[in-house]
Amino acid sequence: MAHMTNPLATPDQLYQRTSFSALPSDLQDIIFFTTQVLTQAAGVLLRIPQSVAAQAGVILARYWLIASPLSHEFSDTSAAALFLVAKLSAHPCPPRDVCNVYAYLLSPSSPLFRSPSNPSTTSDKDRDPSSYYLSESAYTTFRTRILSLEARILYSLSFDTHVALPHPLAVTYLQALDFLSAPKTEIAGRAVAYLNTALLSPQLLYLTHQPNALAVAAIYAAARDVGAKMPECAWWEVFDVEREELGFLVVGMRSLEGWARKQRDGFEELGKGMVTRAFVEGEMRKRGLRIGNGSGGVVVEVEDEEAVMMRRLDEKAAELEG
Structure with a gap:
């Protein structure tokens, strides 16, 4: 029966995910939701079976129980998980295909996450292919990040990539x-x-x-x-x-x-495209939080009141100058 069951999250892992040193729960939830949607959309464009994309989503969720989502760009983690699971299946995807698909999904030409009422949303005939064109250097950089994250995921999960789907x-x-x-x-x-x-x-x-x-x-x-x-x-x-x-x-x-x-309705960013690490960092600054490095990796810390005041004054001055 082992092939029909999954290793489940432990109470300690779930507590660590929701502990005070982690991201605010609403930001954590929106990161998870949008990244999973991105993974499924990439699976559709890569024409791989839904079972492969579903397993990639589970692997991604397991990895984020161990490592902070803020350790890397969310889309990079999604691409690495999908590339890894596809490689282990009967439907492997070349790295260039994965990079091209994610470049498109993250570009302004992609309808993913974009509200129909958003003026920045373009129709099919108005999409600009240059917005998601990957140069050779950009492709090499993206591929290097994916391969590096693939190794991190495998190491974090102790190379246990078994996923039983329902x-x-x-x-x-x-x-x-x-x-x-x-x-x-x-x-x-x-x-x-x-x-x-x-x-x-x-x-x-x-x-x-x-x-x-x-x-x-x-x-x-x-x-x-x-x-x-x-x-x-x-x-x-x-x-x-x-x-x-x-x-x-x-x-x-x-x-x-x-x-x-x-x-x-609560996050305007959801109507403009994929949620990014920069957006999350901006939301955290509004709440007086910042990203720090702890013994266990990336952690969220409360900013000093004086530092918050000085940062807001700098931002206000920058707005006036602009």
């Missing part, structure tokens, strides 16, 4: 519940959509629950959406899932859309 189990459970027949195929599609959505959840559902629980929750949520008749007994227990765990996962999967909409 999608195959979901198909088996759907068949057992007779939800794969012609009139009920919509349930299967919705269940897979919920499983893909769970990859983006800042609640780290793939790191805190086993694939069988995720599969059952996705099927339950999909069946409720279409009003399908479910077995009257506690059928989830047959698949080794408790009612409390099922309820938590269903709520987590169904609430992500509303959460993402709320974040878009």
Whole structure:
């Protein structure tokens, strides 16, 4: 059964992620969400199977339990995780393809993360290919960063890249519940959509629950959406899932859309493109925080009040001069 289970996050790892020395929770969540979306979008453009992109998302989440997201640019970590997982699969991607795809997704010509109402958003015919053209030197630099991060990810995870996805189990459970027949195929599609959505959840559902629980929750949520008749007994227990765990996962999967909409309204940056490390550092400065180097790596520290006042005066002076 080992190939059907995953190593889950420990309480210490989850506490370290949410401890006072880490990023503010809202910034941490938006970094995770946007980076996972970027990873999935890159997988689509690279024409690799969804299973590969999903595994890359899980590897990325595991790495960020150990290393701070602020250690590197978020898009670089995404590219390294996707490149690593694709290399280990039957669908490897050349480094140049990966770099070109990310250059496009991060360029002003990409519609990813851009609001339709944003004036900077361009139509297909108005996109400028030069905005995502990679020169030889830029490609070499980008490739070097990806290869370096690939090694860091492998070392941090002790070379354990095993990821069991819930999608195959979901198909088996759907068949057992007779939800794969012609009139009920919509349930299967919705269940897979919920499983893909769970990859983006800042609640780290793939790191805190086993694939069988995720599969059952996705099927339950999909069946409720279409009003399908479910077995009257506690059928989830047959698949080794408790009612409390099922309820938590269903709520987590169904609430992500509303959460993402709320974040878009709260962070104007989400309508302008991919969230960057520079944007996060700017948000932290507004809150009197700064990035420092601790014994365990990158940490977030509270700025001295005098330093905050002097920095704001400098910023105000720069605005007046401009």
